């Protein structure tokens with residue numbers, strides 16, 4: 001038995017949800033470029049869950065269902081008020097999502113219809129949890145979701161209590177489409193491993209949130225913004241990046257396990273970053289990002305991934321940097337839950353082997369002789 005470090009190149013499951021073939025990403029066979037341009041997040045979630053694009057009435061039905069399920073149990077909000085004031089946003093989300101299960105009587109109901117309903121509930125409630133967390137830590141009361149609003153609109157509304165600008169809603173919605181699913185990424189794999197034991201969907205999504213949090217995965221979008229803040233101005237980009245590369249440090253938001261010639265989602269986020277910069281009259285983050293890309297691609301051949309330009313997009317939308325990874329989770333909940341439902345449809349325990357590299361022929365030594 002020989003281990004493949006990081007399971008690189010190992011095909012661990014079949015899936016009909018999303019594919020990456022020759023650097024092209026599709027959801028249910030539809031190219032991400034088409035979806036980014038034309039689909040809304042709710043249409044995308046429907047596509048991931050049901051395997052087809054919704055009709056107008058199916059889409060309206062889903063938006064209504066999401067909106068009807070967006071409120072979070074009062075107990076979960078009460079618990080969030082007791083979290084330490086410096087709680088990490090992804091730790092807060094992971095804890096709150098886990099506790100949602102305590103207040104759902106159907107949490108352990110494994111009937112397929114019950115699981116679809118829980119997928120929709122999780123999709124509806126996660127934005128509410130994140131917005132509530134953002135307000136509670138500022139000493140403000142959470143804002144109840146608005147009936148009939150889309151997830152992008154509702155999330156921005158629940159953060160501030162103000163009706164969001166259309167351009168902000170559109171940008172966030174497009175970012176949600178771009179992050180919704182991505183084949184067997186680490187967090188989706190974590191979700192599938194968890195539910196393949198026939199554990200419940202809340203456990204699966206809680207595992208996934210834990211996996212997304214790390215800076216080698218979803219946590220990279222926040223890490224990109226930390227870097228941009230640290231650099232501080234366009235003039236300081238070149239010395240900062242050159243130093244990092246000379247020290248063999250990783251530049252967050254670059255590189256990918258699967259894409260070696262560039263992440264097809266990055267160009268959409270770059271475009272959004274440029275357009276939002278123009279609209280707000282502040283191009284500095286965009287220009288700094290482009291210069292970082294020139295340097296990192298020029299010197300290392302590494303291309304930006306989905307996390308790189310999302311940092312400048314979300315900052316230009318006025319969102320705090322530690323909410324970037326939770327926003328990724330809002331979107332990826334659609335993909336995680338689609339994969340969980342697919343796993344349940346054709347389940348087998350996921351249990352690979354390990355190549356043993358420890359000592360052999362060791363003997364037990366009585367405690368007084370150690």
Ligand SMILES: CC(=O)SCCNC(=O)CCNC(=O)[C@H](O)C(C)(C)COP(=O)(O)OP(=O)(O)OC[C@H]1O[C@@H](n2cnc3c(N)ncnc32)[C@H](O)[C@@H]1OP(=O)(O)O
Nearest residue numbers: 215216217218220249250251252253254255256257305307
């Ligand atoms: C939504 C997402 O999850 S997208 C990914 C988000 N993560 C990041 O942006 C973090 C930065 N990027 C990385 O750490 C990596 O590119 C990963 C984890 C995404 C994928 O990497 P892997 O396939 O495991 O490649 P690995 O980390 O082994 O790197 C291979 C080589 O490229 C280098 N490299 C990879 N990414 C970077 C980077 N961002 N900056 C500098 N060097 C890098 C490594 O140092 C390594 O060099 P070496 O062979 O000289 O030691």
Ligand SMILES: O=C([O-])CC(=O)C(=O)O
Nearest residue numbers: 181182184185186257306
């Ligand atoms: O697929 C991966 O390894 C990481 C990624 O880009 C994602 O989850 O969107």
